[in-house]
Amino acid sequence: MQEGAKHQRQRQLLMPPLHGDRMKAYGETICSITRSVIRNWQPGDVLTIRHAASEISLQIILRVVFGLNPGERYNRLYKELMELLEAITSPLYSSQFFFPVLQKDLGARSPWGAFLKRRQEIDALIYAEIGDRRQHLDPGREDVLTLLLQAQDEAGEFMSDEELHDQLMTLLLLGHETTASALSWAFYWIHQDAEVEDKLRFELARTSKPEAIAQLPWLTAVCKESLRVYPIALIAQPRVVCESVTIGDYSFDPGAVLIPCIYTAHRQSKTYPEPQQFRPERFLERRFSPYEYLPFGGGARSCIGAAFSLYEMKLVLATILQHYTFTLATKGKIKPQRRGVTFVPSDNFFLRVKDQVVNRRDADSLF
Numbered sequence: 001m002q003e004g005a006k007h008q009r010q011r012q013l014l015m016p017p018l019h020g021d022r023m024k025a026y027g028e029t030i031c032s033i034t035r036s037v038i039r040n041w042q043p044g045d046v047l048t049i050r051h052a053a054s055e056i057s058l059q060i061i062l063r064v065v066f067g068l069n070p071g072e073r074y075n076r077l078y079k080e081l082m083e084l085l086e087a088i089t090s091p092l093y094s095s096q097f098f099f100p101v102l103q104k105d106l107g108a109r110s111p112w113g114a115f116l117k118r119r120q121e122i123d124a125l126i127y128a129e130i131g132d133r134r135q136h137l138d139p140g141r142e143d144v145l146t147l148l149l150q151a152q153d154e155a156g157e158f159m160s161d162e163e164l165h166d167q168l169m170t171l172l173l174l175g176h177e178t179t180a181s182a183l184s185w186a187f188y189w190i191h192q193d194a195e196v197e198d199k200l201r202f203e204l205a206r207t208s209k210p211e212a213i214a215q216l217p218w219l220t221a222v223c224k225e226s227l228r229v230y231p232i233a234l235i236a237q238p239r240v241v242c243e244s245v246t247i248g249d250y251s252f253d254p255g256a257v258l259i260p261c262i263y264t265a266h267r268q269s270k271t272y273p274e275p276q277q278f279r280p281e282r283f284l285e286r287r288f289s290p291y292e293y294l295p296f297g298g299g300a301r302s303c304i305g306a307a308f309s310l311y312e313m314k315l316v317l318a319t320i321l322q323h324y325t326f327t328l329a330t331k332g333k334i335k336p337q338r339r340g341v342t343f344v345p346s347d348n349f350f351l352r353v354k355d356q357v358v359n360r361r362d363a364d365s366l367f
């Protein structure tokens, strides 16, 4: 929601923990959170993979962005946020945010009253964490909250508690559902085509180190192709033309609003022959320009979580596939379906756990 220099400054501040070596420091944490979420799966279980992906991505955000360590506050915040994030993706529940007439606090049993109560509880936990961390500031920590606590504006002012809270919530909302949705699609495509899965399992059998996993070419191509066929954000943020501009055969005057459509860019048959086909090898055969492939948008407002979420996607996928095999347990055709700000596989997409790749004792000792 910010503009100009302030927006650029905030981006520069938030980027480092989500890139390069800082990001890589979270590799082991991502794998261990994943193992803890999947450890009780049994052959025969039928799963909605999005639920597991949501649990995993929320815990990762709490660790990487909020810098929370497991404990009572972590558990309470996790539970409250999980319930809130699940509720706000229901169109019925979220309609109250758009229609003020529905915003009536008729006690904790009414939808708006329940929302206010939950928001109050979440805010109290976040402000308590900000307070503690401000008091015992450890500049050596590498999470986003630590960096924000130390950041000063050009007048030398630090961020207020309210500003910190808002930044954390923005990153949570943008970083949680998106990565979980992207993971759901990847699982869908992998189990649609035995050859894609075989190649992936062949690659994954050779390594369990996060850094080596992140470099695997087929795994990388599978994640990128998955984000191409159904980019979970169909459009990027709207842009307002500031100076007259010509794009292709079209001219636009100042004030015009342009909305880049990621989905149509990814479905151009000139760039991607048979665009509706899932073919990860496209990404091994050639490189695509930022105008051809843009699942994370582009330019000065591109997604700041792009590198991190691709890294997270690869490690979560690899960890799950290294522990279990699955079969599709889908009823009918899978279609994209809106969920919050993203598009996910429709509710009839299920995976059945076929087998464990390592025995339970090994899995437990890994955790």
Ligand code: HEM
Pocket: 001, 011, 065, 170, 171, 172, 174, 175, 176, 178, 179, 182, 232, 233, 235, 236, 237, 238, 295, 296, 297, 298, 299, 300, 301, 302, 303, 304, 305, 306, 308, 309, 310
């Ligand atoms: C697969 C996962 C994700 C996808 C597909 C995705 C996609 C996008 C897209 C399309 C935009 C708009 C870019 C534009 O208008 O040019 C965006 C913006 C943004 N994303 Fe993501 N995102 C993902 C994960 C994340 C994560 C993990 C975080 C943070 C932890 C994050 C934080 C943001 C922020 C802060 C912006 C606004 C940037 C700005 O306005 O300067 N995203 N994302």
